[in-house]
Amino acid sequence: MPQSPPTTARYLQVKHYILQQISGGNLRAGARVPSENELVRELEVARMTANRALRELAADGVVVRVAGVGTFVAEQRVHSHPLEVRNxxxxxxxxxxxxxxxxxxxxxxxxxxxxxxxxxxxxxxxxxxxxxxxxxxxxxxxxxxxxxxxxxxxxxxxxxxxxxxxxxxxxxxxxxxxxxxxxxxxxxxxxxxxxxxxxxxxxxxxxxxxxxxxxxxxxxxxxxxxxxxxxxxxxxxx
Amino acid sequence: MPQSPPTTARYLQVKHYILQQISGGNLRAGARVPSENELVRELEVARMTANRALRELAADGVVVRVAGVGTFVAEQRVHSHPLEVRNxxxxxxxxxxxxxxxxxxxxxxxxxxxxxxxxxxxxxxxxxxxxxxxxxxxxxxxxxxxxxxxxxxxxxxxxxxxxxxxxxxxxxxxxxxxxxxxxxxxxxxxxxxxxxxxxxxxxxxxxxxxxxxxxxxxxxxxxxxxxxxxxxxxxxxx
DNA sequence: GGATTAGGCCTGTCTAGACAGGTACGCTTG
DNA sequence: CAAGCGTACCTGTCTAGACAGGCCTAATCC
Missing domain, CATH: 3.40.1410.10 (Chorismate lyase-like)
Incomplete structure (x- = not known):
């Protein structure tokens, strides 16, 4: 039996956790983000789940991953979809x-x-x-x-x-x-x-x-x- | 023992396979893309591998996924980018x-x-x-x-x-x-x-x-x- | 005939374990 | 002291199996 209402997916919870650390100032640009194994221990998820969270954050440009080294908060760079007239x-x-x-x-x-x-x-x-x-x-x-x-x-x-x-x-x-x-x-x-x-x-x-x-x-x-x-x-x- | 040189990741091979089907004309816009389980059988990969390939193609806007129904080739983008590729x-x-x-x-x-x-x-x-x-x-x-x-x-x-x-x-x-x-x-x-x-x-x-x-x-x-x-x-x- | 239900297929997610290859650091050896 | 090596940790990937929930269809029941 899983927890009562698994409202949001766990990999999303992990993403949210990292994003909060960043926007809350705990993690600044260039800082090291918890490794997959640390997230496994801290948040009690499987490594694949932590991996997906970090991988998607990297795809979003929020973090940068370097194989063999670690995951780091990316330098902020705002980008928008171009001349798709956007608000x-x-x-x-x-x-x-x-x-x-x-x-x-x-x-x-x-x-x-x-x-x-x-x-x-x-x-x-x-x-x-x-x-x-x-x-x-x-x-x-x-x-x-x-x-x-x-x-x-x-x-x-x-x-x-x-x-x-x-x-x-x-x-x-x-x-x-x-x-x-x-x-x-x-x-x-x-x-x-x-x-x-x-x-x-x-x-x-x-x-x-x-x-x-x-x-x-x-x-x-x-x-x-x-x-x-x-x-x-x-x-x-x- | 894996295949001789596992040069490219298998999920990338799956993505490439789908993209070839699309660009080769075998799969037109709106057509149904092989389901994860079909890819498992046809390409001999784990479902998680096929899943990642299809999920990333969906993130790229190449396909559209509907839970419970299937995966389909996305319609052509409506508006094109104004920064035309010019010579x-x-x-x-x-x-x-x-x-x-x-x-x-x-x-x-x-x-x-x-x-x-x-x-x-x-x-x-x-x-x-x-x-x-x-x-x-x-x-x-x-x-x-x-x-x-x-x-x-x-x-x-x-x-x-x-x-x-x-x-x-x-x-x-x-x-x-x-x-x-x-x-x-x-x-x-x-x-x-x-x-x-x-x-x-x-x-x-x-x-x-x-x-x-x-x-x-x-x-x-x-x-x-x-x-x-x-x-x-x-x-x-x- | 029409409403209901059961089964089958689909995506979505999670897990635990495995192996590969990259990187950094400290220890050992010459 | 310098070069080289081993080790620990990290990301990257793959697998097989599991359960949930959406959706469609076909069989069943009233």
Whole structure:
């Protein structure tokens, strides 16, 4: 007879145990994770069960395993599925971290020539503008500098972007027709650098995104990520 | 006594077997994949071995498993990655500029542990290595640091890469099954910086690309672009 | 005929034991 | 002191057997 309700699989319990040790600060990056045999003794599981837990954590990039040596907490490196238009809040929460947003600016603006061009409106046209910082566990992970065309998507400014991300709102407000991305490496200017709390020598990944709805440009956004803490990944079927 | 050289793990052989059935057309999208017990009988492995193979294929999105029903070939991915696998020579020529490549290194190497891991071979295995600089109108636009698994794609080193790009050769030599990209912003080290003729303060876009053929990793490449002169673009249908 | 049930196949998980090969460290030997 | 060797520990893999629970179908019962 097994224990009363084996609600969650034991290998998941082992994964959870390790993840807790890491997020709780008991295990820092580079630290040695209990070996399979130690987990066998401590958690009373079979080695294959501990092995599966550690193997999956390695596949997830949480730990690094070296045959003959041991298992170690991986250096944190955030990666997201790329231009699969994804919601940064979900992304952060799926990693088990706390998500938070800070609103730097939110209001209507008059389009400059450059911004107007990017958004497909003439200079001087009214656009909704938001400037947010997205935090993962208190650490800034993205600066989102976004312009929305109010004649394509209405009501953008009426949102509380500490509760719903611009992406979430836009996805439900306007059916996404097409998106265009530009990815660049830049040395950020002082404003972005301060918001991301970066050194002068840090590189930044700039994702410039435009999305279309109803045949017109709905929104143009500049997403800045710290180069040292972020990467894009993706797969392609050929 | 095991078989003479147990070169590759048996669960990998099972994965390879399934992938061959799929890429060979024997198993189409939606088709039922042999059950674990069938694989046990057909390939003479333990069920746990067949289980691991199918479980990993499911994690890779190649198959879909339904408890109590069976395992099925996954439907083709709906959306493709915007970072299309492009040929840099075509890209440059399409802008009306002159393309030129300089070969810094070309030859066989023994895989370090890190490189072996990226290429899915054990440390010490032989890999073909090339290090090229691609020029647009005399200005360096990309440093391509590439490793090719000669057991997947043969004859890599016999090319004249001033006349054909590695990408061109690989596309015709091996049918691309899948590609994976990682995009990062980095401050390049001195070697890369010199090859790209960059200032110390310039950022670099690093595209790390791996491609699969026949279910195995065919090649892993690091593509460095000067942040000030390069950007990635792509579109996504949503 | 329609509802219920039993059996068979499937995935999902867990276990205990085994062998291989890599790595590090300390001891021994020259 | 340096080189080499043995040993202990680690990951990586494989196996055979077990039980649980989902799902489908076919036989059975009302």
């Amino acid at each position: 940064i809040a979900d992304e952060i929460r799926s990693r088990g971290h706390e998500y938070e947003a800070k609103i730097v600016f939110l209001g209507p603006v008059s389009a400059s020539r450059e911004i107007g061009e990017r958004c497909g409106v003439s200079a001087g046209a009214r656009l909704d503008h938001s400037l947010l910082i997205h935090f993962e566990g208190g650490v800034p992970l993205q600066v989102e500098d976004r312009y929305v065309n109010p004649t394509v998507v209405a009501g953008y400014l009426r949102n509380d972007f500490t509760r719903i991300t611009p992406h979430e709102f836009l996805m439900q407000a306007a059916p996404l027709q097409r998106a265009e991305h530009t990815v660049r490496a830049v040395i950020p200017d002082g404003r972005i650098r301060r918001m991301l709390k970066l050194d002068a020598s840090d590189a930044c990944l700039l994702i410039r995104r435009r999305t279309w709805a109803g045949g017109r440009i709905a929104t143009a956004a500049d997403l800045y990520h710290p180069g040292s803490r972020y990467e894009l990944t993706g797969a392609l079927q050929g | 840099i020579a075509d890209e440059i020529r399409s802008r009306g500029h002159e393309y030129e490549a300089k070969i810094v290194f070309l030859g066989p190497v023994s895989a370090s542990r890190e490189i072996g891991e990226r290429c899915g071979v054990s440390a010490g295995a032989r890999l073909d290595h090339s290090l090229l600089i691609h020029f647009e109108g005399g200005v360096p636009l990309q440093v391509e640091d590439r490793y090719v698994n000669p057991t997947v794609v043969a004859g890599y080193l016999r090319n004249d890469f001033t006349r054909i790009t590695p990408h061109e050769f690989l596309m015709q030599a091996a049918p691309l099954q899948r590609a994976e990209h990682t995009v990062r912003a980095v401050i390049p080290d001195g070697r890369i910086r010199r090859m790209l003729k960059l200032d110390a303060s310039d950022a670099c876009l690093l595209i790390r690309r791996r491609t699969w053929a026949g279910g195995r990793i065919a090649t892993a490449a690091d593509l460095y672009h000067p942040g000030s002169r390069y950007e990635l673009t792509g579109a996504l249908q949503g």
